[in-house]
Amino acid sequence: MAVNYRHVALTGPPGRSGIGKTTLVQKIVSKLQETELPCQGFYTQEVRQGGRRVGFNVITLDGKTGVLAKVKADSSNRREHRVGQYVVDVPAFESLALPFLRTQNISPHILVLDEIGKMEMFSQGFVCGVRQIMSQPNSTLLITVPVPKGKPMPLVEEIRNHPDILLVNVTRENRDDDVLLKKILTTLKISLE
Numbered sequence: 001m002a003v004n005y006r007h008v009a010l011t012g013p014p015g016r017s018g019i020g021k022t023t024l025v026q027k028i029v030s031k032l033q034e035t036e037l038p039c040q041g042f043y044t045q046e047v048r049q050g051g052r053r054v055g056f057n058v059i060t061l062d063g064k065t066g067v068l069a070k071v072k073a074d075s076s077n078r079r080e081h082r083v084g085q086y087v088v089d090v091p092a093f094e095s096l097a098l099p100f101l102r103t104q105n106i107s108p109h110i111l112v113l114d115e116i117g118k119m120e121m122f123s124q125g126f127v128c129g130v131r132q133i134m135s136q137p138n139s140t141l142l143i144t145v146p147v148p149k150g151k152p153m154p155l156v157e158e159i160r161n162h163p164d165i166l167l168v169n170v171t172r173e174n175r176d177d178d179v180l181l182k183k184i185l186t187t188l189k190i191s192l193e
Contacts (some may be wrong), residue, residue, distance in 0.1 A: 004191070005164055006140055006164040007140060007191070009160065009166070010142075010144045011167060011170065012171065013101050019175055020172075022045070022115075024181075025114045028181065029112060032110060037109075037189065037192060038109035039110045040100050040109050042097060042100070042112065042114065043059055043061075043167060055067065055068070055070030055117070056068040056069050060096055060100075068089065069087060069088045069089060070086060071085050072085075073085075080156070088122050090123050098126065101126070108142045109140070109192075110141070110142055110192065111141050113130065114142075115145065115146070116130060116144070116155060129157075131158070134159070157167065166184070
């Protein structure tokens with residue numbers, strides 16, 4: 001018996017050792033939009049200066065851009081949220097991401113969340129919103145999550161183990177595979193019907 005998943009989660013290594021999860025998300029969204037399936041949400045993008053990564057931006061599918069995190073010299077501000085050398089701008093992230101989590105019930109669409117990782121976990125509104133969306137029977141998500149490494153992130157583990165999620169391990173070998181792309185597109189389209 002075939003399993004009908006409602007959501008698709010792409011996983012794989014992040015950053016420089018990454019394999020193109022965000023590029024695959026953009027390709028999927030483009031194909032969905034070609035068939036006039038509504039998509040909302042965001043993806044993250046590295047910010048580089050002089051060949052060096054200096055931060056990450058959030059870019060919404062409707063073209064808005066905001067800072068997710070940026071390199072900042074060490075400071076004594078204990079209220080800062082840090083991941084390695086990056087300081088996460090929680091208010092800027094929330095201003096772009098949280099509205100998508102509140103509009104899921106307005107009309108059927110695919111909600112794109114790239115990525116759900118350490119930086120995004122600093123927003124309790126985001127964490128609660130993702131959990132709420134996943135519990136709604138009429139929601140459809142296309143998300144990316146990191147591979148497990150170090151201390152587990154509860155929300156990421158919930159996503160990885162959720163029975164309604166098709167978890168796809170993206171590799172250099174399969175990221176351009178048309179069969180994989182078709183399987184993901186079919187899963188998302190069926191969930192909207």
